Amino acid sequence: xxxFAPTRRSLLQGTLAxxxxxxxxxxxxxxxxxxxYAGTTIEANLIKGPRGELLQKYASxxxxxxxxxxxxxxxxEQQQRQKAVIELTSGKPSFDVIHVSYHVxxxxxxxxxxxxxxxxxxxxxxxxxxxxxxxxxxxxxxxFAENDKGEMHSLPWSVDYFILYWNKELxxxxxxxxxxxxxEMAIAxxxxxxxxxxxxxFTGRGLRNANMTLWTxxxxxxxxxxxxxxxxxxxxxxxxxxxxxxYDRLMIKSSPPGSAGFNWxxxxxxxxxxxxxxxxxxxxxxxxxxxxxxxxxxxxIGYALVPAGPKGQYSAAYGDGIGICxxxxxxxxxxxxxxxxxxxxxxxxxxxxxGGVPFRNSILNDETVRKGxxxxxxxxxxxxxxxxxxxxxxxxxxxxxxxRDIVGAAVTATLSGADPATELKKAHEQFRPILERSEKA
Amino acid sequence: MSxxxxxxxxxxxxxxxxxxxxxxxxxxxxxxxxxxxxxxxFPWAYTIWMSLHEWKVGSPxxxxxxxxxxxxxxxxxxxxxxxxxxVYTALSVALPLLLGTLAAVVFHAKFPMRGFLRGLFILPxxxxxxxxxxxxxMMFHPQLGILNYLLSLVGxxxxxxxxxxxxxxxxxVMVETWQWTPLVxxxxxxxxxxxxxxxxxxxxxxxxxxxxVFRYISLPLIMPxxxxxxxxxxxxxxxxxDIIFAITQGGPGSASETINLYLYSVAFVYxxxxxxxxxxxxxxxxxxxxxxxxxxxxxxSHWNDAxxxx
Numbered sequence: 001x002x003x004f005a006p007t008r009r010s011l012l013q014g015t016l017a018x019x020x021x022x023x024x025x026x027x028x029x030x031x032x033x034x035x036x037y038a039g040t041t042i043e044a045n046l047i048k049g050p051r052g053e054l055l056q057k058y059a060s061x062x063x064x065x066x067x068x069x070x071x072x073x074x075x076x077e078q079q080q081r082q083k084a085v086i087e088l089t090s091g092k093p094s095f096d097v098i099h100v101s102y103h104v105x106x107x108x109x110x111x112x113x114x115x116x117x118x119x120x121x122x123x124x125x126x127x128x129x130x131x132x133x134x135x136x137x138x139x140x141x142x143x144f145a146e147n148d149k150g151e152m153h154s155l156p157w158s159v160d161y162f163i164l165y166w167n168k169e170l171x172x173x174x175x176x177x178x179x180x181x182x183x184e185m186a187i188a189x190x191x192x193x194x195x196x197x198x199x200x201x202f203t204g205r206g207l208r209n210a211n212m213t214l215w216t217x218x219x220x221x222x223x224x225x226x227x228x229x230x231x232x233x234x235x236x237x238x239x240x241x242x243x244x245x246x247y248d249r250l251m252i253k254s255s256p257p258g259s260a261g262f263n264w265x266x267x268x269x270x271x272x273x274x275x276x277x278x279x280x281x282x283x284x285x286x287x288x289x290x291x292x293x294x295x296x297x298x299x300x301i302g303y304a305l306v307p308a309g310p311k312g313q314y315s316a317a318y319g320d321g322i323g324i325c326x327x328x329x330x331x332x333x334x335x336x337x338x339x340x341x342x343x344x345x346x347x348x349x350x351x352x353x354x355g356g357v358p359f360r361n362s363i364l365n366d367e368t369v370r371k372g373x374x375x376x377x378x379x380x381x382x383x384x385x386x387x388x389x390x391x392x393x394x395x396x397x398x399x400x401x402x403x404r405d406i407v408g409a410a411v412t413a414t415l416s417g418a419d420p421a422t423e424l425k426k427a428h429e430q431f432r433p434i435l436e437r438s439e440k441a
Numbered sequence: 442m443s444x445x446x447x448x449x450x451x452x453x454x455x456x457x458x459x460x461x462x463x464x465x466x467x468x469x470x471x472x473x474x475x476x477x478x479x480x481x482x483f484p485w486a487y488t489i490w491m492s493l494h495e496w497k498v499g500s501p502x503x504x505x506x507x508x509x510x511x512x513x514x515x516x517x518x519x520x521x522x523x524x525x526x527x528v529y530t531a532l533s534v535a536l537p538l539l540l541g542t543l544a545a546v547v548f549h550a551k552f553p554m555r556g557f558l559r560g561l562f563i564l565p566x567x568x569x570x571x572x573x574x575x576x577x578x579m580m581f582h583p584q585l586g587i588l589n590y591l592l593s594l595v596g597x598x599x600x601x602x603x604x605x606x607x608x609x610x611x612x613x614v615m616v617e618t619w620q621w622t623p624l625v626x627x628x629x630x631x632x633x634x635x636x637x638x639x640x641x642x643x644x645x646x647x648x649x650x651x652x653x654v655f656r657y658i659s660l661p662l663i664m665p666x667x668x669x670x671x672x673x674x675x676x677x678x679x680x681x682x683d684i685i686f687a688i689t690q691g692g693p694g695s696a697s698e699t700i701n702l703y704l705y706s707v708a709f710v711y712x713x714x715x716x717x718x719x720x721x722x723x724x725x726x727x728x729x730x731x732x733x734x735x736x737x738x739x740x741x742s743h744w745n746d747a748x749x750x751x
Contacts, residue, residue, distance in 0.1 A: 207692045256584045257584075261609070269582060270584055
């Protein structure tokens with residue numbers, strides 16, 4: 001967690017001052033009437049993890065600021081998604097504010113119209129601090145939050161970029177340098193392999209479904225696009241096949257035995273115990289890696305961009321947002337909460353603790369915020385570098401879970417020696433009708 | 442009330458035929474009936490009704506007749522999951538039964554610290570499945586897990602445990618066995634305690650070996666208890682979810698995906714309620730069939746006189 005030097009009071013004053021002065025240069029505009037909805041109680045449904053927990057931890061500050069009481073529940077990701085869908089379908093959700101996983105739920109929420117359009121609120125100076133503008137969110141964040149009419153139905157909150165974690169000590173021992181391309185990475189991994197001592201060049205997710213977040217980064221680097229102009233899925237083309245071959249080369253030749261069943265937890269264990277030299281996964285794992293109680297490689301890990309493929313260099317991005325239910329009766333109070341959640345203060349805390357990366361450029365580019373980051377400088381560089389080359393890591397469709405299961409199972413099967421082209425074709429044929437049905441419904 | 446005025450008809454048995462009246466005890470049955478209707482009959486009827494619809498959460502249901510059922514046999518993931526469920530169940534009934542009986546025989550004998558050791562032995566049963574599943578996940582880790590370390594101590598090559606399709610089900614059964622052997626032991630121990638001492642004494646006089654005593658006296662007499670244990674284990678194993686979900690989520694690939702896990706994905710991850718309901722109905726039929734088979738086995742095996750006691 002972040003160790004924050006300023007006191008709570010000074011932070012609050014800072015937030016208010018920032019709102020009043022405004023970064024965008026509208027000092028004459030009306031102030032946000034933070035206290036207008038004092039006495040209201042709102043319910044927030046959040047996902048367990050550094051982001052949801054951060055909001056819960058500092059909820060009393062929001063209450064001090066606005067007089068609004070927040071009842072928040074923090075539920076593990078998968079269960080939260082189920083609960084959200086079931087309650088929103090019922091038309092009477094028990095919560096006003098909802099934490100959304102864009103990479104899984106964007107299309108589903110949009111099509112169902114579950115979240116309110118925030119455009120009107122965002123233009124209202126009584127409700128929105130002048131520094132909160134649509135332009136302040138990075139392009140990826142806007143891509144996630146806006147629907148096809150350009151309306152914002154949620155506020156982009158935190159993004160997870162895929163980066164390369166590498167063990168500098170193991171690299172130095174074998175005289176290997178940091179790879180810049182996928183081919184170099186495979187060669188480096190093979191040089192770093194030392195099975196006699198239980199050390200492997202690479203590790204990553206192989207488990208069905210979980211593996212898709214890693215595989216898609218390969219897919220993007222090999223020039224893959226998820227959908228064509230007509231909305232057909234394109235995961236059986238030559239790019240997918242070549243990407244799978246590279247993924248297989250690393251995962252079969254240079255990864256710990258049993259990688260086909262690895263999720264992030266097993267992969268991270270291999271890295272933090274010094275048994276794997278490279279790992280590609282989300283930026284959010286730096287805190288446990290740099291925690292001496294959980295890791296044997298504190299200070300030895302380098303953070304870098306995912307190496308370039310033949311068709312480009314990308315970082316697969318996955319994002320969280322926060323929005324308000326269309327069915328909520330306390331929309332203004334809920335909006336103040338959402339605004340606070342993505343505020344500079346809370347965003348700075350998120351970044352500084354390594355728990356996530358805010359979508360707002362004004363936070364990322366702020367020198368004082370950057371200085372407070374507890375993670376190594378290289379980590380922050382990798383984050384900022386990834387932001388520039390980020391691309392959505394999963395297709396924006398309704399049946400994301402089916403996509404991850406079906407194509408993920410095909411990719412896992414190739415780790416046991418099945419032919420990538422055949423498996424991907426099979427998965428494609430299985431998935432296509434599901435996608436078509438979901439869009440028709 | 443016209444029958445009262447007419448002369449009562451005489452039936453062949455010579456009794457007057459009265460108008461049917463509700464039995465006097467019906468008010469006592471009613472509460473139970475309402476509860477059964479509400480919590481058993483209604484959900485079932487509703488599930489069957491849902492299974493006849495194409496119904497995705499968020500869109501209105503459309504009636505499709507038996508289409509969901511027709512889809513099942515051609516759904517390879519479903520067919521494989523049935524197979525996984527049967528293998529998983531067979532193993533996780535047989536192993537705890539065998540080891541539990543053995544443990545019960547051991548703990549039935551009198552030796553110092555018996556009570557303490559018995560208590561120790563039943564600890565796994567008290568643990569939360571999800572918590573122990575997470576512990577086992579790290580114990581199975583091919584590089585860092587303690588299991589491969591233990592194998593290396595005795596010179597055996599490392600295994601992939603739950604990380605390989607071929608070994609994943611036996612490895613999961615190992616966890617299940619570790620957790621549920623104590624239950625079988627408790628049940629069998631109860632059975633052993635209920636056997637009178639006389640048959641053993643006469644067997645001793647006749648010069649029976651320990652094996653003969655177990656095979657011809659203990660085993661036939663604890664058979665009913667073993668059946669109960671097998672039944673409980675079977676029902677538990679068929680619907681096992683927590684351990685598998687927490688350790689492998691059905692993976693690698695779908696190598697350990699049982700009906701229950703697949704069902705969960707279809708219903709709560711893909712939100713395909715209609716199809717999931719069809720799977721539930723088939724799954725329920727399977728459990729009933731298995732339980733029926735076991736009961737039938739019990740009726741036809743004459744366990745009470747099997748082997749002929751001394």
